[in-house]
Amino acid sequence: MESNSIFEIQESPNVPKFINIISRWSRFIGVVYWVISGFAFCVLLALLLNYNNVAREFNELMLAMSYTNPAFGFLSVIDFSWILVLVFNALIMLIIMAILFVRISKFGKIYGLSFDIPSKNRFYKNIRYLFILFFIQSAILVFFGLISLFINA
Amino acid sequence: MAYTEDNAENDKFHEMKKTALWAKIVAITSIGTLCLKVINDSKYFYSGFSIPIVFYILMALRMIFIVGTSCLFIVFLFQFSKRTKNLDELDNPDLEETAVNSLRWYFSTYGIITLIAVSLIILSFIVALVVGSLTN
Numbered sequence: 142m143e144s145n146s147i148f149e150i151q152e153s154p155n156v157p158k159f160i161n162i163i164s165r166w167s168r169f170i171g172v173v174y175w176v177i178s179g180f181a182f183c184v185l186l187a188l189l190l191n192y193n194n195v196a197r198e199f200n201e202l203m204l205a206m207s208y209t210n211p212a213f214g215f216l217s218v219i220d221f222s223w224i225l226v227l228v229f230n231a232l233i234m235l236i237i238m239a240i241l242f243v244r245i246s247k248f249g250k251i252y253g254l255s256f257d258i259p260s261k262n263r264f265y266k267n268i269r270y271l272f273i274l275f276f277i278q279s280a281i282l283v284f285f286g287l288i289s290l291f292i293n294a
Numbered sequence: 295m296a297y298t299e300d301n302a303e304n305d306k307f308h309e310m311k312k313t314a315l316w317a318k319i320v321a322i323t324s325i326g327t328l329c330l331k332v333i334n335d336s337k338y339f340y341s342g343f344s345i346p347i348v349f350y351i352l353m354a355l356r357m358i359f360i361v362g363t364s365c366l367f368i369v370f371l372f373q374f375s376k377r378t379k380n381l382d383e384l385d386n387p388d389l390e391e392t393a394v395n396s397l398r399w400y401f402s403t404y405g406i407i408t409l410i411a412v413s414l415i416i417l418s419f420i421v422a423l424v425v426g427s428l429t430n
Contacts, residue, residue, distance in 0.1 A: 153391040159398040166405035173408050265309040268397070272316035279323035286330030 157253050160264065164249030171242030178235040185228050196221040234278065241271045307381045310393070314378035321371035328364045332357065363407055370400035 188195055199221045248264040251257055335357055377393035 153388055155391045156394050159391070159394040162398050163394075163401045166401045169405055170401075170408050173412055262309045265313045269309070269313040269316050272313065272320045275320045276316065276323055279320065279327045282327045283323065283330060286327065286334055289334045290330065 157256065160249045160261075161253040164246045164253060167242045167249065168246035171239050171246060174235050174239035174242060178232060178239055181228065181232045181235060185225070185232060188225060188228070199224065234274065237274060238271065241267050241274070245271070307378075310378050310381065310390075314375040314393075317371040318375040321368045321375070324364060324368050324371075328361065328368075331360065363403065366403050367400060370396050370403065374400065 203221070203224070244267045245264060248260045248267065251260040252264055335353065374393055374396040377389065377396060381389055381393065
């Protein structure tokens, strides 16, 4: 009689090995992103505590940067408060990415040890969420890139 | 309904295929981001500002690094997406292996770039500290 057990699925021996490698790199990237998130949080806190002083200096600096570096042309049309919003957004993105990388690492490791199919599904699901986040980041970059393209052209 | 071998396999490939679809979307948007980045950065060379030659060299190196790594990412994402498309042939487990291999290369490259970036940040901190202590 033919068996229908999910534990007898034919699979290449290299797949768990590759998933283990992905898991190890993900753990490293996740830890680095957590550390960077901590620094970004400190920077945001420092900016908020000295808002008035920093805002005045920063507005002048941004205007100068927009003229000296054409890639930052969009800086001439934005205010310091926008920069705070951008730093806050970056912080949120970094934290979400750090969580996703750690989860990829966790489920990859579980799959590598137990060949558990639901863990493998969760592993791919977290990679998909990471790709969706990368897509949002790319869309934001395209938006600012287009603004820079037409300002100081 | 019993959780048979077919259900398990279909589930597995279903998640993988959805991931591959997003990989393709990310690869396409990355091409757009890269093109805009290159166009905006190349404005430097025609801006007419008197910038020291060493900055031009640094900028060119930066541009080569960005274009090189982005192209690698785009290639790995397209490879993963393309190889996952043919996964319905369950008799050939090598198909999944090649698809996961592309993903492995993607994450390895990402990790190595993160490692380089972290090393550069630490190095610049050390250089700043040394220069600061020497000038004071």
